[in-house]
Amino acid sequence: MYDMDTRRRALALVSQGRSLNSVSQETGISRYALRDWQTRIEPLTRARPTDCPRCDDLTLDEAAYAYLLGLYLGDGCISPQPRGGHQLRIACADAWPGLIEACHSAILAVRPSLRAYSLQRKGCVMVTSYGRHWPCLFPQHGPGRKHDRAIVLEPWQQRIVDARPWEFLRGLIHSDGCRITNWATRLVGGERKRYEYPRYFFTNRSEDILKLCTDTFDKVGVQWKVTRRGGSPANVSVARRASVALMDQYIGPKY
Numbered sequence: 001m002y003d004m005d006t007r008r009r010a011l012a013l014v015s016q017g018r019s020l021n022s023v024s025q026e027t028g029i030s031r032y033a034l035r036d037w038q039t040r041i042e043p044l045t046r047a048r049p050t051d052c053p054r055c056d057d058l059t060l061d062e063a064a065y066a067y068l069l070g071l072y073l074g075d076g077c078i079s080p081q082p083r084g085g086h087q088l089r090i091a092c093a094d095a096w097p098g099l100i101e102a103c104h105s106a107i108l109a110v111r112p113s114l115r116a117y118s119l120q121r122k123g124c125v126m127v128t129s130y131g132r133h134w135p136c137l138f139p140q141h142g143p144g145r146k147h148d149r150a151i152v153l154e155p156w157q158q159r160i161v162d163a164r165p166w167e168f169l170r171g172l173i174h175s176d177g178c179r180i181t182n183w184a185t186r187l188v189g190g191e192r193k194r195y196e197y198p199r200y201f202f203t204n205r206s207e208d209i210l211k212l213c214t215d216t217f218d219k220v221g222v223q224w225k226v227t228r229r230g231g232s233p234a235n236v237s238v239a240r241r242a243s244v245a246l247m248d249q250y251i252g253p254k255y
Contacts, residue, residue: 002029003084005132007037008055014038051113052133064109066164069138069157070171071103073209078134078141085132086141090175091124098255099174103127106171110137147205153212165216166250172213177202179253182239200238200247210236222246 002010011034013023020031053060068090075091088107092100100118107116107129119126135141140151153161161168173179183196202213210226213236217224222243227235238247 002033005084010034011037051111052136053110054136055133060160061109062160063164063167064106065137066160066167067102067171067174068106068110069161070168070173071106071175072138072171073140073146073151073206073212074172074175074177074204076138076175078138081130085130086134088129088131088134088138090127091121092127093124096174096254100125100127102174145205146209147207151206151208151212161212161216162219165220169213169216169220170251172202172209173200173247173251174254176204179247179251197239197241198244198248200244200251202236203234205234220246220250 006029010023010027010029013026014020014034020034023029023034024031051058071090072088077089079087079089081087090103090107092103104116104118104127107114107127111129111131111133114129114131117128119128139154139157140146142149177200179198179200181196182199183194185192185194187193202210204210204213214224214226217236217238222238223240224236224238224243227237238244
């Protein structure tokens with residue numbers, strides 16, 4: 001009745017020195033089952049690590065993770081599978097083959113033991129990876145759409161974003177952002193002339209994710225403003241010349 005992840009988590013509580021009775025009361029799992037798992041599963045768990053950086057205290061490629069976190073918050077989701085485990089999916093537009101390749105590389109850097117697949121869909125490629133521990137790495141996973149629930153980083157995630165802000169921003173921009181060229185006209189010496197200037201946008205319906213973006217912009221010295229649609233935040237715009245130059249240095253357009 002219990003999947004292996006549930007059993008391992010219960011045994012981890014027991015391994016902290018807690019009594020079977022207290023773990024049983026917290027988890028709803030009988031003491032008999034816990035005692036049985038100690039005999040049959042605990043040795044197997046020690047012999048077969050999960051290769052999860054969170055569960056096994058393995059080294060995590062923080063640069064790759066920060067980028068993948070940005071991609072996940074923008075265009076990613078995690079779905080449970082009928083036979084156990086979870087499926088991580090990141091939607092990447094067909095127009096950006098470099099993004100698809102970068103997404104593949106980030107997944108393999110974060111979880112070297114897994115594989116990443118490209119599943120063609122209409123207008124996009126779903127970069128997909130199957131594994132039991134994706135929710136450990138992305139605890140923001142939950143039912144429903146991200147903009148309908150709170151999205152808050154765990155302290156360990158925030159530490160990585162603080163240490164790798166540009167990788168995180170690159171993931172956000174590569175998923176739900178863009179670099180465009182705006183144009184305008186003005187009178188110069190009585191003659192109307194057209195001039196162009198680059199601009200970055202990040203668009204997301206979740207106010208929490210928008211704030212994660214703008215807070216990180218503040219930390220790296222990027223000036224921004226929010227444009228609104230019907231009174232709700234939707235777009236974060238970066239148009240100041242110095243800030244665009246900084247974004248070009250560390251992010252650049254998608255390809």
